[in-house]
Amino acid sequence: MRIPCPLCGLRDRREFYYYGSDDYLHRPGEGAAPEAWDAYLHLRDNPAGVTRDLWYHETGCTSWLVVTRNTVTHEILGAELVAGEGQGKPAPKGRRKAS
């Protein structure tokens, strides 16, 4: 499995640390209800199919990436830099399609 880092190009999976689903990008704002924190930290769509998750290019440029990939085939569909996404930004609509 290779991941196309926008800064470093196509790199071996071993250079990256996997963190988890891109739910982690949507940190609840200050004063959010406990349910929102539970959803953020623990609850997952866990799709069999296309998913977006966070990878850290640990032994490369040390950027955080959002990788779009297929959990059934291991096909990597793309990778973007996380930089630019902000705290409390709402999740884009209609992105969570499980197959």
Added chain:
Amino acid sequence: MRYSGLKVFTEGLFGNKGWTPAWRDPQPKAEYDVIIIGGGGHGLSTAYYLAKNHGITNVAVLEKGYLGSGNIGRNTTIVRANYFLQGNSEFYSHSLKLWEGLESELNYNVMHSQRGLINLFHSDGQRDAFARRGNMMLSQGDDAILLDREGVREHLPYLDFEQTRFPIYGGLYHPRGGSARHDAVAWGYARGADRRGVDLIQNCEVTGIDIENGVVKGVQTTRGAIRAKKVGIVVAGRSGQVAAMAGMRLPIESHILQAFVSEGLKPVIDHVISFGMGHFYISQSDKGGLVFGGDLDFYASYAARGNLPMVEHVMEAGMTLMPMIGRAKVLRSWGGIMDMSPDGSPIIDKTHVDGLFIDCGWNYGGFKAVPASGWCMAHLMATGQPHEVARRFRLDRFATGHLLDEEGTGSQHNLH
């Protein structure tokens, strides 16, 4: 038909013509008292104990493939009761006791072999942690012996004790730990459940869960709709998808775990050995194959196969620990889909839907749990109350903070 040595002998004399199928192949009925979704180890043992312990026999197990096609037929079969945390330790202790009587209980040879499990340690700090774990095991009523380096050498003379990266300081020996034949456990429970009247329905995928006014009414399947008063979701790696049919998001992320088996060799490894620091464990099957594995591939996956970096890592760890295996040829490797919970411990609980129950979150340790999980899930579904030894396996514990983080690594799916 009761199996026995005499039966094997007489069948052998008469050309083995008297054997009959171990279970029926029934058509689904229109309605059941209880439907169990998933014919893996946990689903089958739940059905068995519903019938055996609670007299509930109007039960169907719906399996999308064939019985035993999931993780129950893919694991590396370690059976142990060496947990540390209260909440886990009494559950696995109960499970090991059920294992110890399982063959006579089921009249089925599951090849349970208590050959002893040795967990190696490699530093003073790890020794202290293992001594503490051993004491917890003893106080739970199970067995544990702390071995020093020479003690380990007596059992496992072939290890490389002087390796520079992780020199072996000793091991925690759990004599009642061991292994069993994985698919025989599924078959044994299947046959036992079938004999008590449970319908085992294969090639029947659940595609929807019918809920009216917050009460479960039945399921939609590839073989038609089936009504039920109670439904249990027991689908391991597929828990996320099936729970979504009831509008639930679970604290579960599915990951891939690989395993390997070598060509058949003469007996060389008598125990189950776990080399935690190297992420490697190994035992030898009764057929002679070395059965070994390591860590998760560490990314969410539903492909029942892994990638090469973990293959390389496992081989390296094996060579570090016991260079003698270097000339054995690897015969096969495969992967299974693991239902990883954030704290590494399971869930056996009710859901927000009346009559709908869930048993999941087994991570990579659900084989040893098959008897107790079925026992406790059946208890919960029959009585509406959690069984005493599984009362902490709550679905809401992540929200409330009552975690069961056995490894103390934090509440995150990829850390266990």
